[in-house]
Every structure is written in structure tokens, then in C-alpha cells.
Amino acid sequence: MQRHRILTRPDWQKKVEQVGLTYHTIAGQTYWDESVYWEFTSVEIDRIEAATAELQKMCLAAGDYILDKSRYDALRIPPSARARIRETWNSEPPALYGRMDLAYNGRDLKLLEYNADTPTSLVEAAVAQWYWLEDRFPDADQFNSIHDQLIVKWKDLASNVRQPVYFACEPCDEDWMTITYLRDTAQQSGLSTEALTMREIGWHPALHRFVDGSSRPMETVMKLYPWEALLSDSFGPHALETMGTVQWIEPIWKMLWSNKGLLAVLWEMYPGHELLLPAYLDGPCHMAAWVRKPLLGREGANVIVNLNGITVENTGGRYADGGFVYQQYIDLASDGSSRIVLGSWLVDGEPCGMGIREPDSYVTNNASRFVPHLFR
Numbered sequence: 620m621q622r623h624r625i626l627t628r629p630d631w632q633k634k635v636e637q638v639g640l641t642y643h644t645i646a647g648q649t650y651w652d653e654s655v656y657w658e659f660t661s662v663e664i665d666r667i668e669a670a671t672a673e674l675q676k677m678c679l680a681a682g683d684y685i686l687d688k689s690r691y692d693a694l695r696i697p698p699s700a701r702a703r704i705r706e707t708w709n710s711e712p713p714a715l716y717g718r719m720d721l722a723y724n725g726r727d728l729k730l731l732e733y734n735a736d737t738p739t740s741l742v743e744a745a746v747a748q749w750y751w752l753e754d755r756f757p758d759a760d761q762f763n764s765i766h767d768q769l770i771v772k773w774k775d776l777a778s779n780v781r782q783p784v785y786f787a788c789e790p791c792d793e794d795w796m797t798i799t800y801l802r803d804t805a806q807q808s809g810l811s812t813e814a815l816t817m818r819e820i821g822w823h824p825a826l827h828r829f830v831d832g833s834s835r836p837m838e839t840v841m842k843l844y845p846w847e848a849l850l851s852d853s854f855g856p857h858a859l860e861t862m863g864t865v866q867w868i869e870p871i872w873k874m875l876w877s878n879k880g881l882l883a884v885l886w887e888m889y890p891g892h893e894l895l896l897p898a899y900l901d902g903p904c905h906m907a908a909w910v911r912k913p914l915l916g917r918e919g920a921n922v923i924v925n926l927n928g929i930t931v932e933n934t935g936g937r938y939a940d941g942g943f944v945y946q947q948y949i950d951l952a953s954d955g956s957s958r959i960v961l962g963s964w965l966v967d968g969e970p971c972g973m974g975i976r977e978p979d980s981y982v983t984n985n986a987s988r989f990v991p992h993l994f995r
Contacts, residue, residue, distance in 0.1 A: 620657060620658065620659050620660075620663055620723075620725050621657070621658045622655055622656075622657055622658075622957055623655065623656055623657075623658060624654060624655050625653070625654065625655065625656060625755070626654070627653050627654050628653065628751075628754060628755070631643075631651075631653055632644075634750065634751075634754070635651055635747045635750075638742070638746045638747055638750055639742045639746060639747075639796050639799065639800050640742050640743060640746070640747045640796070641792055641796055642792045642793045642796065645985070645986045646986065648986060649988065650986060650988060650989060651743065651747060651988075651989055652977070652988040652989065652990050653751055653990070653991055655977075655990050656990060656991045656992060656993065657959070657975055657990060657991075657992040657993075658992070658993055658994065658995065659762075659992060659993070659994040660994060660995065661760075661994055661995070663725075663994070664762045664994045666728065667721070667723070667728065667762070667961065667963060667970075667973065668762065668963075668970045670721070670728050670894055670963075671719055671721075671963040671965065671970035672969070672970050673894060674719060674730055674733075674894055675719075675965060675968055675969075675970075677885055677888070677889060677892075677894075678733060678735075678876055678881065678885070680888065681875075681876075681881060681884050681885050681888060682708060682872070682875045682876070684884060684888055685875050685884060686704075686705055686708060686875075690880075690884065693880060693883075693900055694875075694878045694880040694881075694884075694914060694942075695878075695880075695914055695915070695941055695942045696874055696875075696878070697847075697850060699850065699855075699856070699859060700846075700850055700859065700871060700874065703859055703862055703871050704871055704872050704874055704875065705872075706862075707862070707870045707871050707872040708872040708875070712779075712866055712867075712870045713776050713779055713780055713839075713866060713868050713870070714868065714869055714870055714873070714967075714968075715769075715772060715776075715801075715841070715868055715869060715966065715967070716738065716741075716769070716772075716869075716964065716965060716966045716967075717733060717734060717735040717736075717738055717869075717873075717876070717964075717965050718733075718734045718735075718738035718740070718741075718962045718963065718964050718965070719732075719733050719734070719962070719963045719965070720732050720733075720734065720960050720961070720962055720963075720983075721960070721961040721962075721963055722896075722949045722951055722960065722961075723959070723961050724949075724950065724951070724952065727949065728893075728894060729894060729895065729896050729949055730882070730885070730894055730895055730896070731896075731946075731949075731960065732879055732881075732882065732912070733876050733877070733881060734877065734962075735869070735873045735876035735877045736845055736846055736869050736873040736874070736876070736877035737842075737843050737844065737845050737869075737877070737917075738962075738964075739793055739794070739797055739843075740962055740974050740976070740989060741765070741797050741800060741801070741964075742796055742797060742800050743974055743989045744763065744765060744962060744964060744972055744973065744974030744989075745763065745765035745766045745769070745800070745964075745972065746766060746800065747991075748761065748763065748974065748989075748991035748992065749761060749763055749766070751991045752991065752993055756993050759993040759994070759995055760993065760994055760995070761972075761991075761992065761993050761994065762972055762973050762992070762994060763971075763972040763973070764971045764972060765964050765966065765971050765972040766804065768966040768967070768969070768971040768972075769801070769804040769966055770804050770807050770808045771808075771966075771967075772966050772967045773804060773805045773807075773808035773809075773810055774808040774809065775967070777808065777809065777810060779866075780810070780839040780866060780868075781838035781839045781866065782810055782811045782812075782839070783810075783811040783812050783813045783839075784802075784805055784810050784811070784812050784813075784839045784840075784841055785812070785813050785814070785815065785831065785837050785839065785840045785841065786798040786799075786801060786802045786805075786812060786813070786814045786815075786840075786841045786843075787814070787815055787816065787817050787819075787820060787840055787841070787842050787843070787844065788816065788817060788842065788843035788844060789816065789817055789818075789843075789844065790816045790818070793985075794843050797843055798814060798841065798843050799814065801841060801843075802814055802841075805841075813831065815831060815832065817842070817844050819831070819832055820837065820840075820854075821834070822854050822857055823836075827857075827860075827861065828861065828864065828865075829854075829857070829858075829861065829865055836864075837865065838864065838865060838866065839865075839866040839868070840865060840866070840867055840868065841868040842867060842868070842869075845877070845915070845917070846869075846871055846873065846874045846877070847874070847915050877915075878914050878915060879912050879913070879914050879915070879916070879944045880900060880914050880942070880944050882895075882896070882898035882944050882946055883898045883899055883900045883944050885898070886898045886899070896946050896947040896949060897946070897947040898944055898945065898946040898947070899944070899945050900942075900943075900944055900945075902945060903925070903945045904945070906945065906947050906948075907926075907927050907928075908925065908926045908927060908947065908948035909924075909925055909945050909946065909947055909948055910922060910923070910924050910925075910945070910946050910947075910948050910981075911923040911925070911943050911944075911945050911946075912943060912944050912945075912946060913936075913938035913939070913941055913942070913943055914941055914942040914943060914944060915938055915941045915942075916936065916938040916941075917938070918936075918984050918985040919934055919978075919982040919983050919984035919985070919987075920934055920935065920936025920937065920938050920984075921934060921935065921936040921937075921938040921939050922934045922982045924948065924981040924982065925948075926948060931981060932980055932981040932982055934982050934984070951978070951981075957977055958977060958978050958979075958981075959975055959976065959977055960975070960976045960978065960983050960987075961973050961974075961975060962974040962975070962976065973992070974989060974992075975989065975990050975991070975992050976988065976989055976990075977989075977990055
């Protein structure tokens with residue numbers, strides 16, 4: 620793998636906006652950064668794809684393990700959700716996608732976490748970098764069949780979902796463009812869809828149903844909204860009560876994987892595995908260099924990086940009271956200067972593409988640059 624510098628396209632802002640990446644600049648700083656790109660070999664791509672597939676199998680086994688061992692308390696999963704998690708894990712309702720974040724320095728490849736419930740950076744990975752490749756390197760290839768696989772999956776779900784499929788999120792630019800893109804892939808598969816914010820979802824007490832702005836019952840909802848947040852909302856109990864009449868995508872069993880306690884469970888099950896970093900729920904144990912992550916944290920919030928007894932980074936946020944996992948630190952620098960995190964995407968549990976983030980600090984956050992890639 621090699622990092623290359625390159626001139627940006629003269630009208631790059633317009634080009635990425637045309638494909639949905641309207642948030643290419645965050646707080647005045649470039650988020651979509653095409654002044655650099657990463658080049659991989661086909662062998663490296665094969666390795667990343669195979670590792671993602673193997674980790675997915677391990678996560679499936681970990682789901683069974685958590686349920687069989689009733690490890691809910693350790694993961695801070697609320698009692699009210701446990702029966703529904705078990706039911707949906709066994710019944711396998713529609714599920715769509717996820718993103719594994721991997722550390723890769725050209726030698727070691729390790730799982731950092733699994734964004735299995737509300738993964739973002741999808742427009743960047745599936746669309747923006749593909750059009751960049753076609754403009755700049757039409758003879759090269761890219762690990763990226765995300766768009767096609769999403770359409771295939773929606774087609775597979777056509778007989779299982781109830782239409783229209785509603786797409787809902789909080790009213791922020793990135794989330795809205797993400798569900799707009801997902802909605803487009805569903806429409807390309809032939810499904811009818813509607814879009815609204817989470818706040819526009821209503822509750823009809825007489826019907827005992829969730830309804831849209833026209834009081835129509837909502838039966839399939841693709842939500843870009845964390846399950847732990849949904850359950851803490853005032854209508855959270857209704858979501859649990861009506862799970863037999865409302866299909867939520869992603870399903871509630873994804874709480875087993877979106878919880879970073881999964882990292883400790885995997886290490887408990889597969890100690891010493893080459894794709895895992897040591898991780899513990901009860902403190903850093905014997906580790907000299909470690910990263911403390913909140914079980915339910917997002918966007919790099921409330922993370923502590925401690926190297927040999929010295930805290931080198933401590934991010935703020937609102938996830939300080941929900942429990943933590945301690946994971947062994949790994950240097951993200953691959954060329955002596957740039958730290959990178961690989962976001963390896965899965966659709967229907969199958970690896971199908973990746974995106975790359977370059978954090979300026981130890982912790983990746985929502986403003987960390989996204990850079991395109993190719994392989995030859």
C-alpha cells in the first residue's frame with residue numbers, strides 16, 4: 620500500500636455534491652480529500668476482504684455466545700430489550716449493512732470496532748470515490764461493489780418488507796444524505812419509499828401503531844438512528860411492543876454488535892487471534908498501551924488513549940456513563956506520517972468495499988478526512 624499526492628479536480632466540490640456528498644467540508648476544513656489517494660495491490664485487497672469475511676463469522680458466533688451466556692449486563696443492554704433481541708436473532712428479520720473499522724499498517728490487520736447499526740460514510744465509500752476513480756484512473760480498479768450489492772439486497776428483501784419502506788433519521792446533513800442514498804438504492808430495486816425525520820414519526824394510540832404525517836401506519840422503517848437512543852425515547856416502549864407489526868432495519872439484535880463490548884467478547888472467545896486486539900471490560904489489565912472506548916460511543920467521543928501511563932488524548936462527549944471497553948493500542952500510522960483507518964463494508968453479511976479515513980489525532984472523529992483508494 621502506498622500513499623500518493625495528486626492534484627484535485629478543478630471542480631471537485633461540484634462533482635461530489637452532484638453525487639450526494641454535500642458535506643465535503645466540515646467547519647471550514649476539508650473532509651473529502653482527493654489531494655491524496657491510497658494505492659493497494661490486489662493481494663492486499665484480497666486479504667482485507669477475506670479478513671472481513673472471517674470477522675463476520677466470528678461476530679455471528681459471538682452473538683450466539685452473548686445470548687447463551689446471558690452477557691447482557693456486561694454490555695449494559697437494557698432488560699426491556701433482551702427478549703426482543705433474542706427473538707429477532709432467532710427469526711432473522713431483514714438486515715441490510717454494516718461497516719467494520721480495521722487498523723492496517725501494511726503488515727498487521729486488526730479489528731477496531733463494528734459499526735453494525737448506524738454506519739455512515741456510505742455516500743463517500745459507495746459513490747463519491749467511485750466517480751473519482753472513473754475521472755482520474757479509469758483503467759484502475761477499486762474495492763467497491765457497495766452500490767450494486769445494496770440494490771441486489773433490496774431486491775432480495777422485496778417479498779419480505781412491507782411497502783412503502785420508510786427511511787428516517789435525525790435532521791442533519793450527513794444522515795439525511797445517507798438515507799437519501801439508501802432510499803435511492805431501494806427505489807432502483809423497484810420498492811416504493813417515503814422519507815421523514817425521526818421526529819415526524821407519530822404514535823396513534825387508537826390503532827396502537829406508528830404512523831407517518833398522513834396517519835398511515837408504518838410497517839417497514841429503515842432508520843439511521845441508534846437502537847439505544849430509540850429505546851430511551853418516549854416511544855421506545857411502543858417500538859418493543861409493536862415489533863411484530865413493524866419491521867425495523869436494522870433489527871434490534873444489532874445491539875449485540877454495535878456495542879463495543881463485542882470486542883471483549885471476541886477476545887474472550889478467540890484469545891490471540893491474528894485479527895483481534897486484546898480487549899477487556901474490567902480495565903486495561905496488563906496492557907501498557909491501551910484505548911478506552913465507551914460501549915455505546917460514537918464519532919470518537921469519550922475516548923482515552925493511554926501510552927505507557929501517559930494519557931495522550933482524551934476526547935469529550937456525552938457517553939461517559941455507559942460503561943467502557945479497554946482495547947490494546949495499535950499504531951495507525953502506515954507510512955511514518957499518516958494514520959489511516961479502513962472502513963470495510965458489508966451488505967447482507969458479505970464484504971463488498973471499503974473507505975479510508977485519515978485522522979489527524981489518535982482518535983478518528985466525524986471530521987477525520989475521507990480519502991479515495993484504488994488497486995492494481
